[in-house]
Amino acid sequence: MESGPEQTEPEKCADWNPVERVILERRSVRSYKDKQVPEATVRRILEAGRFAPSAGNCQPWKFIVIRDREMIDEMERHVVRLCKLVRFFLDWRTSPLGRTIPLMLTRISARVMPNLLHPIPFGALCLVADGKLKVFHGAPTLILLLKDKRGVSHPDVDIGCAGQNMVLAAHSMGLGTCWVGFVMLLKVGPKWKKQLGMKFPYAISEGITLGYPAGKPDGIISRETQEVDWFEGGTKRTVY
Amino acid sequence: MSYMTPKERLLIPTYDNEVYATTGRVAIDADACNGCGMCVKICPGKAIFLSGEKKEKKARMEEVFPQCMSCNDCAAICERDAISVTVTYDFGYFFKPLHRGPMSPPRKFEE
Numbered sequence: 001m002e003s004g005p006e007q008t009e010p011e012k013c014a015d016w017n018p019v020e021r022v023i024l025e026r027r028s029v030r031s032y033k034d035k036q037v038p039e040a041t042v043r044r045i046l047e048a049g050r051f052a053p054s055a056g057n058c059q060p061w062k063f064i065v066i067r068d069r070e071m072i073d074e075m076e077r078h079v080v081r082l083c084k085l086v087r088f089f090l091d092w093r094t095s096p097l098g099r100t101i102p103l104m105l106t107r108i109s110a111r112v113m114p115n116l117l118h119p120i121p122f123g124a125l126c127l128v129a130d131g132k133l134k135v136f137h138g139a140p141t142l143i144l145l146l147k148d149k150r151g152v153s154h155p156d157v158d159i160g161c162a163g164q165n166m167v168l169a170a171h172s173m174g175l176g177t178c179w180v181g182f183v184m185l186l187k188v189g190p191k192w193k194k195q196l197g198m199k200f201p202y203a204i205s206e207g208i209t210l211g212y213p214a215g216k217p218d219g220i221i222s223r224e225t226q227e228v229d230w231f232e233g234g235t236k237r238t239v240y
Numbered sequence: 241m242s243y244m245t246p247k248e249r250l251l252i253p254t255y256d257n258e259v260y261a262t263t264g265r266v267a268i269d270a271d272a273c274n275g276c277g278m279c280v281k282i283c284p285g286k287a288i289f290l291s292g293e294k295k296e297k298k299a300r301m302e303e304v305f306p307q308c309m310s311c312n313d314c315a316a317i318c319e320r321d322a323i324s325v326t327v328t329y330d331f332g333y334f335f336k337p338l339h340r341g342p343m344s345p346p347r348k349f350e351e
Contacts, residue, residue, distance in 0.1 A: 016346075016348070024346045027312075027313050027316045027317075028284070028311070028313060029282075030281075030282045030284055030313070031278075031281045031282045093256060103254065106252075107252045110252045110334070111252065114334065114335075118335060119253070119255040119261060119331050119335060120309050120329075122255060123255070123285060123307040124284065124285075124307075127285070127286055127307065132286045133284065133286060214278075214281070215278045215282075215317050215319075216317065216319065217282060217313065217316055217317045218316065219315075219316035219317070220316075220345060220346060221312035221313075221315050221316050221325075221345070222312060222315075222324070222325065222343040222344055222345045223312065223343060223344070223345075224310075224328055224340045224341060224342070224343055225340070225341030225342060225343070225344050226339060226340060226341060227339035227340070227341060240341035240342075
């Protein structure tokens, strides 16, 4: 391999700049204290989302903040019920329909919805249905991100930008966050669609839980390196 | 590194069969672990559990198909640095991970 920039030892890298430090130390937080986040802090986090980049500056988002414990619990019950229903048909390990038919159904469904039925969310779905994994992790505040379907080019990407801005802002203030994709199940059935205003042009995209973390979950960890193709000076090389 | 063969693209693996699916694995240093249970509480795959009495109460990993997605959250929350991910998750056929290198903490590159 050609000589590249010098790579320092991980232990010596204490001097990250503040933004890098927040990015590197952010972990998904799945256990929260009961203490509610002050309204001003949540407003400040929403401001970080408001100033995210978006295609053609179209800002194709609508944020919904939910801070009522009963409402969050009700949403959680709705998601758990649906997970149980999906599990009844698709989990070949526990389905009363036997092993063969559910396994066939899972394989067909995984072809149709490869992203939603990837083994990881499938496993999470089973844990949620079992009541082992909480959907909103007991967070006192939930921010839902709705996309405007008329947005320029790819509204979902803009939702990701706005959400990540908010997440990083929250972690810089000592809060914890976790992206919750299961909120997409709220669009099943009329109840939440009506209450949360999920009608054209808005569609639910993602959810972010927000709260003070229990323990100290943020920290630097190891992660897989990824292959990067690098074209320069008329040649191609691979870096990690 | 290679891409996928037509067969791999076509077939969906059975998620609970170790031939097609390897989940993540963590190594828990039993000497450093004090059994506080924070890792158990936050593990998204519920792959870690506590067992043992009093001083012997330690975090352990599920032996049979733990649903670990090698997220390293347990390593981050452990105040005694007793946990580290040793194996990252890997699925066969359609869900095969591509173009991954070895694990590494964040690196800093300087001219």
